[in-house]
Amino acid sequence: MRALVLGILAVAATSPLAAAQESPPPSDGASIVLRGVPAGTALAEVAETAGVSVVFDPTLPGLDRPVWCDGRDIAVLLRCITSAAGLDVVLRSSGTYLVVVPAVEAPAVGGITGVVVDAETRAPLPGAHVRLVGTATGTTTDEVGVFAVGWLQPGTYALAVSYVGYAPAQVETLVEPSGDARTRIELRAETIRGRPVVVEGLQAPLPSARLGAEASASMASAPGSGTSAGLGTTTGSTLATEPNAPSFAARAPRRTMDAVAPGPGALGVVGRSVLDGLSIQGADDGDHPLRLDGATVYEPVAFGTLVGALSPLAVGQATIRKAGFGVEHGSSLAGVVEVEHATTPPHSSRPVDATVNLDPLAAGVRVRHDARVRGARVTTALTGRRSLWDVMRTPALDAAVRQWNAVDPVLTARFIDTRALRFETDREGSDLRFSDLHLASRVTLDDLRTIRVSAYRGQSIVETDLLAGGSNGRGLPPAAILARDGTRWSNSAASLRYDAVVSARWTLRTALTASAYQLDVTRASATGDVPPGQTIESVGTQLATMLDREPASADANRIREATLSTVFDVRRGPAHVTQIGAEVTGVAHHLTLAIAPVRTVGTSGASARVAAFVADRRLLAGRWTVEPGLRMTVLPSTGLLTAEPRASLRFDALPGDRLAGLSLRGIAARLAVGVYRQFVTRHEFATFGPSAIVPEVALWLPAEAAPPVALHVASEGLWQSPRGTAVRVEGYIRSTPRLYVLDYNALLVPDLSPTDDLSEILQDGQSLALGAGIRVEHDGTRATWSVGGSVSRSRQQVDDRFDGRWVPAPWDDPLRLDAALGLVLSGQRGAGLVFRARATASAGRTWAFRRAYYDVLPTFSGRTSIGPVRLDRPEDDRLPGVLRLDISLAYAGVIRGLGVEAAFDVVNVTNRRAPLDWSLVQQATGVFSVRTRALPGIEPSARLRFSF
Numbered sequence: 001m002r003a004l005v006l007g008i009l010a011v012a013a014t015s016p017l018a019a020a021q022e023s024p025p026p027s028d029g030a031s032i033v034l035r036g037v038p039a040g041t042a043l044a045e046v047a048e049t050a051g052v053s054v055v056f057d058p059t060l061p062g063l064d065r066p067v068w069c070d071g072r073d074i075a076v077l078l079r080c081i082t083s084a085a086g087l088d089v090v091l092r093s094s095g096t097y098l099v100v101v102p103a104v105e106a107p108a109v110g111g112i113t114g115v116v117v118d119a120e121t122r123a124p125l126p127g128a129h130v131r132l133v134g135t136a137t138g139t140t141t142d143e144v145g146v147f148a149v150g151w152l153q154p155g156t157y158a159l160a161v162s163y164v165g166y167a168p169a170q171v172e173t174l175v176e177p178s179g180d181a182r183t184r185i186e187l188r189a190e191t192i193r194g195r196p197v198v199v200e201g202l203q204a205p206l207p208s209a210r211l212g213a214e215a216s217a218s219m220a221s222a223p224g225s226g227t228s229a230g231l232g233t234t235t236g237s238t239l240a241t242e243p244n245a246p247s248f249a250a251r252a253p254r255r256t257m258d259a260v261a262p263g264p265g266a267l268g269v270v271g272r273s274v275l276d277g278l279s280i281q282g283a284d285d286g287d288h289p290l291r292l293d294g295a296t297v298y299e300p301v302a303f304g305t306l307v308g309a310l311s312p313l314a315v316g317q318a319t320i321r322k323a324g325f326g327v328e329h330g331s332s333l334a335g336v337v338e339v340e341h342a343t344t345p346p347h348s349s350r351p352v353d354a355t356v357n358l359d360p361l362a363a364g365v366r367v368r369h370d371a372r373v374r375g376a377r378v379t380t381a382l383t384g385r386r387s388l389w390d391v392m393r394t395p396a397l398d399a400a401v402r403q404w405n406a407v408d409p410v411l412t413a414r415f416i417d418t419r420a421l422r423f424e425t426d427r428e429g430s431d432l433r434f435s436d437l438h439l440a441s442r443v444t445l446d447d448l449r450t451i452r453v454s455a456y457r458g459q460s461i462v463e464t465d466l467l468a469g470g471s472n473g474r475g476l477p478p479a480a481i482l483a484r485d486g487t488r489w490s491n492s493a494a495s496l497r498y499d500a501v502v503s504a505r506w507t508l509r510t511a512l513t514a515s516a517y518q519l520d521v522t523r524a525s526a527t528g529d530v531p532p533g534q535t536i537e538s539v540g541t542q543l544a545t546m547l548d549r550e551p552a553s554a555d556a557n558r559i560r561e562a563t564l565s566t567v568f569d570v571r572r573g574p575a576h577v578t579q580i581g582a583e584v585t586g587v588a589h590h591l592t593l594a595i596a597p598v599r600t601v602g603t604s605g606a607s608a609r610v611a612a613f614v615a616d617r618r619l620l621a622g623r624w625t626v627e628p629g630l631r632m633t634v635l636p637s638t639g640l641l642t643a644e645p646r647a648s649l650r651f652d653a654l655p656g657d658r659l660a661g662l663s664l665r666g667i668a669a670r671l672a673v674g675v676y677r678q679f680v681t682r683h684e685f686a687t688f689g690p691s692a693i694v695p696e697v698a699l700w701l702p703a704e705a706a707p708p709v710a711l712h713v714a715s716e717g718l719w720q721s722p723r724g725t726a727v728r729v730e731g732y733i734r735s736t737p738r739l740y741v742l743d744y745n746a747l748l749v750p751d752l753s754p755t756d757d758l759s760e761i762l763q764d765g766q767s768l769a770l771g772a773g774i775r776v777e778h779d780g781t782r783a784t785w786s787v788g789g790s791v792s793r794s795r796q797q798v799d800d801r802f803d804g805r806w807v808p809a810p811w812d813d814p815l816r817l818d819a820a821l822g823l824v825l826s827g828q829r830g831a832g833l834v835f836r837a838r839a840t841a842s843a844g845r846t847w848a849f850r851r852a853y854y855d856v857l858p859t860f861s862g863r864t865s866i867g868p869v870r871l872d873r874p875e876d877d878r879l880p881g882v883l884r885l886d887i888s889l890a891y892a893g894v895i896r897g898l899g900v901e902a903a904f905d906v907v908n909v910t911n912r913r914a915p916l917d918w919s920l921v922q923q924a925t926g927v928f929s930v931r932t933r934a935l936p937g938i939e940p941s942a943r944l945r946f947s948f
Contacts, residue, residue, distance in 0.1 A: 032077060033070040039063045039085035043099065046081070050074050056099035062086040072654055073622035076575075080621075092153045110175040111150035111504020112183065115447040116141045116161055119186035123345045123379075124444075125163050128187070133158035133170065142499075142507070144442075144450045150504035150571045161185050180504045184447050208625065208650035208668035211716040211728075213321045267730055267773045267788060269320050270813050279811050281323050281714075281732050282769035282794040283334030286682020286698060288320075290337045293440075293454045295493035295513035296561055296680075300698045301462065309458055309491065313357055313366045314383035314438035316342030323714035323732045324672025327613040327629035327646050328567070328579055333678045333710045333736060341440035341454045345370045345379045354948055355899075360394045360941040362387050362434070376445050383438040389431065396908075396939035401430050404933050405693040407468045407481060410920045411852055412690045414861055415597065416481070416527055421922045423470040423481065426536045430693060434460040448501040456493040461486070464691050467543075469536040472924065480536045482543040483525040483690040484552065487697060492516045507569040514562040521697060523595050523689050524552035558590040559680065559700050575619035582612040587680065589702050591758075597860065598747050600754035601761060607704055609635050609679060623657070625650040633677070635704055642707065646674030666720040676710045679703060683742050683762070684810075686851035695917070696851050701758055703740060710736040724779040731772040741765045741798055744859040765798040767809060784822040791815055808875050810851065814844030836888045843881035847874045848918045866920060867928030882914040882935075899947030904940070911938040 032049060034042050040056075040063035047054035052074055056063075062085035069080035078097055082089045088102045090109070116128040124145025131138035132149065141147045154177045162168040166187035173181045268281040280288050290297045292310065299309055321329055321336040329336050346353040346368050357364040364385035371378050407423035436458035443451040463486040470479045497511040526543040530536055565583035572578055586608045593601040615629035631644040649671050653664035683699045714732040743763040746752075755761065771792030778785050794809040808814075818840050825833040847854065854874050858864055864872045890903035913934035920928045 036066040053096040114183035128163040211670040280335040282792040287334035293495040295515040298517040311385040323712040327631035343442040359943040380441040396936040400936040423468040427467040429465040431463040467540040477529040480539040486522040489519040510566040517559040519557040521555040522552040553595040556592040560588040579615040603756040648672035668718040686855040688852040708739040736767040769794040810847040848877035901945040903943040
């Protein structure tokens, strides 16, 4: 019996994506399996079965060696055979495979480097597919539109280039011996319906590349830009429409002005409410950094997702990396949020254009300019935004803020001398202000060298001036309390990045980033009796005079950070890339805690860390991609050396693959494991003043002696049908055996001497998170929909809290369901009317009372209960479930040369006042009742955008 087995499997036509990666299949659609066949016989059989030209000398040494190879990718199969025989195979420009003896010196092979751009705007097109016609060799352009193909024999090659939303093109180029041919390819936009693609590195994206991250497409597109393949984002269903239609119009309605908030159905990424930050796969909000063009932007309070750190007009793409991310993305406990500025050229032949955006919370403007400076092309975008809270307020949100900003009598009685049991707000003045300014520029020196420069400045203010009257119901004079709270923070960031294609095998990226964060918290309050004949307002005036004479207590937090990094991508073969990088980071910090009754803390310092990493990505047999990596970090000040090994394995089924008789067509999977550390950590500090508008504030502190560490195991699966339906599942386990939390026993003892030692106010803890989720989505010509759900369990343990028990984490969101629908009611090139709806439901959240009830009251008062509430059992205090439905009707088009986008949103259509948290109120009889702070009710609003 012959040792050669030819397994013939029926396969369907491959997609353009697969075609860019696979060799021409055997002429009859066969999968070839070789078991112990002599190499010479195997080469002849492959040539005959596949219908390709394989040329070799029968007298070559090694042809009698047995080989064990299988597959359908001819290039991979030939490499397997020749490698076993100790030979080499090269692809000639004619499409012939030539088997040769390995040269002592490297053969005179060359390569092709180039850039793919929009023919009208000259904007680079990241993620474009580039394939050598008649061969298996293919790649994609990187984020600046550049591609490289190496290991080519001298000759003339035809390049086929395609990109979603553009007409395909084909060009020819000549490769010289030991040289790199350079080419510039221009594509013209056309109406094609499809999904934007997020691309990492230089390899052609397999379906499994969608796994491990949630990414949103450009939100800064303008009508006619030709840079957006469709409305919506890749975080959920993407509404397919003309490529020139703006992405803004079809975004699911939501109150947040944050450009990086998750879209509908983002699996494993939760933005729980307007007063909560993001939670990535059951992790705390501080377990993932936010990087803007590589520079870290810090958010200190949960109001960050309401006021928003970044203007959507300025953002080109936001990618949320989840458990199992690679060593090249840095160190953090749970994930990374990467945001890139948009530097898209003006959408017309004019060198300047402008866009104005109006929504219920803010007004923004963007101006773009394109020019030639000494042969280089310079594209610059200047974006500014300002909140409108002092000009107009949506009724629902204004009413909710007034309710949130109410005196908590239980906390007030513990920390302020007052006999009142109940308070009613007499006057409330809240101020939510934010602004940001972005400057981003891309300098294209030539087709293969790019410089990107950006700067950002953002400021946010949450302030309140609250006057309330209180009574105790026992015939004593009523009391008045005046509370002034202010939380101000700012972020500045700058980056300078240089990208270059050194050769068809080498690319270089070097960057210098810097950021500065500053937080100031002020708090002051005064109380007094209201004598007969006086009003609360008159007493409030006296209290205000008293506070004006005394400086308010203040807390402060500062972080300064700068990083210099260099990364090389080395193409070691057609399907093998190694990434080598190093970075040096300097951090300066300052912390002041001075608001009574907290112990005085004052500390400052500076430190550095040096990191290096190596990551490898290799495609095996056309199906398996292995991605091992190692990241090493040293802290020179302490001599600490840490290692973060990580690895992932991805599988992409080939068209003919079957398992137990079932076709695996369209199936991809990913398994990732790794060690993760974080060197600047976030610590939630519960506020306990009379006002509750800011329930907690975050303090960012360095962790140098022994940084927190987490262990990740994550798996994901994806099935895509040819008709636009996809099913995605995920599961994860994250163990954090070492983390740090604030030690309130050390903080709430004002009699202790001031300290500058951070270790005195922190204590050790650990956490465990696990979960699973599923999402089904469909992208049709006129309609898209998605349905998803997730279950999670996040628990935390601290030795000195809750008797050392494991308790649910405050951010745990155990059950969540999400559904979204998008309909193109009418659409043609440059215009469209879109309807979108989104429904969300969640249940199972604990820690129902303000954090100060659990964190502060037991330590300060020594009590473990207040009335019927056990302060040491947060797991028993469960909030009711939340159900919300939002709808939107949006139009985008061009009217007499003016780009117009308009949307009418109705948030919380059913007007369900979901609970935000609870507090306690004591009656005159001594009985305590629960008071609920609720999320806003129904809120209609309109959004407008003009581009000219």
